[in-house]
Amino acid sequence: MILLIDKVAKSFGPQALYSNATMQLNAGESWALVGPNGAGKTTLLKIVMGLETPDEGTVAFAKGATVGYLEQEAQLAGKDTALEEVMSSATEIQHLGERISELELAMASEKDPVRLQQAMDEYGRARDRFEAASGYELESRARQILCGLGFPVEDLDKPALEFSGGWQMRISLAKLLLRHPDVLLLDEPTNHLDLESVQWFESFLSSYDGVVLIVSHDRAFMDACVDHVAALENRQLRTYTGNYSDYLRQREANLEQLRAKRAAQEREINHMQVFVDKFRYKPTKAKAAQERMARIEAIKRELVVLPEQSKKVHFRFPEPPRTGDMVVKVDHVRKAFDDNVVYEDANLTLYRGDHVALVGPNGAGKSTLMKLICGHLAPDAGSIELGKNVELAYYAQHQLEELNPANTVLQEIDGVAPSWTTSQERQLLGAFLFHGDDVEKRVSMLSGGERARLALAKMIVSPDPLLCLDEPTNHLDIDSVQVLEEALVEFDGTIVLISHDEHLVRAVANKIVDVRDGQVTVYDGDYDYFLFKRAELEARRAEEAAAGDTSIAAGSRNVVAIGAKAPIAAGGQGESLSAAEKDAAKPAGRNVKTKEQRRAEAEARNARNKKLAGTKKRLSQVEKALASSQARYDELMALMASEELYNNAEKFDEAMKEYSALKKKLPALEEEWLELSAQLEEAQQDD
Secondary structure, three states: OOOOEEEEEEEEOOEEEEEEEEEEEOOOOOOEEOOOOOOOHHHHHHHHHHHOOOOOOEEEEEEOOOOOEEEEOOOOOOOHHHHHHHOOHHHHHHHHHHHHHHHHHHHHHHHHHHHHHHHHHHHHHHHHHHHHHHHHHHHHHHHHHHOOOOEEEEHHEHHHHHHHHHHHHHHHHHHHHHHHHOOEEEEEOOOOHHHHHHHHHHHHHHHHOOOOEEEEOOOOOOOOOOOOOEEEEEEEEEEEEEHHHHHHHHHHHHHHHHHHHHEEEEHHHHHHHHHHHOOOOOOOHHHHHHHHHHHHHHHHHOOOOOOOOOOOOOOOOOOOOOOOOEEEEEEEEEOOOOOOOEEEEEEEEEEEEEEEEEOOOOOOOOEEEEEEEOOOOOOOOEEEOOOOOOOOEEEEHHHHHHOOOOEEEHHHHHHEEEEEEEOHHHHHHOOOOOHHHHOOOHHHHOHHHHHHHHHHHHHOOOOOOOEEEEEEOOOOOHHHHHHHHHHHHHHOEEEEEEEOOOHHHHHHHOEEEEEOOOOOEEEOOOOOHHHHHHHHHHHHHHHHHHHHHHHHHHHHHHHHHOOOOOOOOOOOOOOOOOOOHHHOOOOOOOOOOOOOHHHHHHHHHHHHHHHHHHHHHHHHHHHHHOOOOOOHHHHHHEEEEEEEEOHHHHHHHHHHHHHHHHHHHHHHHHHHHHHHHHHHHHHHHOO
């Protein structure tokens, strides 16, 4: 046991957050702390850290355990570089290093044998602790963590204060990871990371040997790196084993059991109540009626109380104005900031109905591309053209700052929807989880998540046909993300999305644009298709690199052979060789492979196997998608033959949209299926 939260209770005024909250966290466990907005997740983290005091209960740590806490907001102080700032967090290691240097100087000048021995003993202990803490690799570890979190190598020596707030959060996270505390508390740690940094972070946490407790809205992230879930539900803390998806399944199974038990109790009560009502006044049945009345009261005392269900709100965007087929055209665009060339020749065309996710490493230019499309930046060369009737809405974090602190939530919406009724405005706000008196809150009193929801609500009051969304889920809770995700999936217009939330990208995107190394590459498929193609590309590069290594090794051996003195046959000017000498002189490379050859061949073989596994996986995904799409296509064909559909204009329009989308999707899936099948057959023949 490293951390024990024992029977903790916390209230704010009349509002009770939870009572009797208990959980034990052991070394090597990773926990997600989940619950609706306002349930007290961040408060519980602060109680663990000692920043808040519980009304009841205790928090206990194992002896000597260290704790680290990453808040949602962090500010750096000082003028150190990013690398120096991160390294400065490892104070214990640095103090050990300083002490070792002091002891080395003392031992060099000490004449007294006793004091010299004492210094040597302390020096040995300090060296052992320093090595155990990887003190000699401190800088390389700091560099590795910073680069894993998306920092370019050239930025490591840049002053930390010159970075934006999001990058400063990454520095704060890197400081925490370098310290490697026994208990790691993380409040929305992925908010300022990109997809590739999130994947690195998942890998880092998967091998963490301490305790990790995470508050996050990122479902894919929690699925990848937690093995326990603590859920704050109905003012109680319940614990589950497994990742986030496991928790959802277990919670639903538990709820089904509770519903079934409640239904059985109610049936038994109703059955006995019929008997009581019929016979309670008959002398011959009075005793039996009294017994059943007592039994009814006993069951009512034991009656299962079903947990309150969070209010699920479904929101559908209003129909945007129709645009031409071409929505955005980026034509031979160049963009640079001083000496930093982001794109030399970027080209991209987006069409009506495209739901595009921009992906790639941080700093590659995803946000720059979005700002160019939105007109917030001008290209240095080339052109950006919007299609016919294309108006756009741009959402980014700066929009939170544009909210008027003096306004109420309702006034903010009213300012952009003057023709809407109060009822319509409340309905929209309800979709973003502002209920009842919440709409009368001043903006200045809202949390970060509430501000983000309000800014999104303002944007979609009257949606433009092109939505550009840069990290729209930052500071949202899981329920809010779900509402947004469902609305975006059903949006009939065009979407350009940047998000670190893999679940959201998978759900929304039907096209991926990869921005890296100054190139803009379009993948005409979903996120899984993009991952498959990227893995295929990396496998091909590994094969080419392995082949290059083999040819270099062979070339080296040839040079040696050409330069070596060849043995001369008997009868020539050289000495004759014995049979044994002739055998020894045979080129070894013909039958025995060199270490370089074996390594190159192993790498090539691994690359082929990885590619083959990826091909099989993608083929299985395509087959399933093809089968379900074909089945739905057949259903629609039958449906459109019915007169009933033609008499319902709304349903007819929906069916026609789905039919048109499937008509495009099916040939693409069939073509990919043929390509993958051919690749798999070819690879199997080569083996």
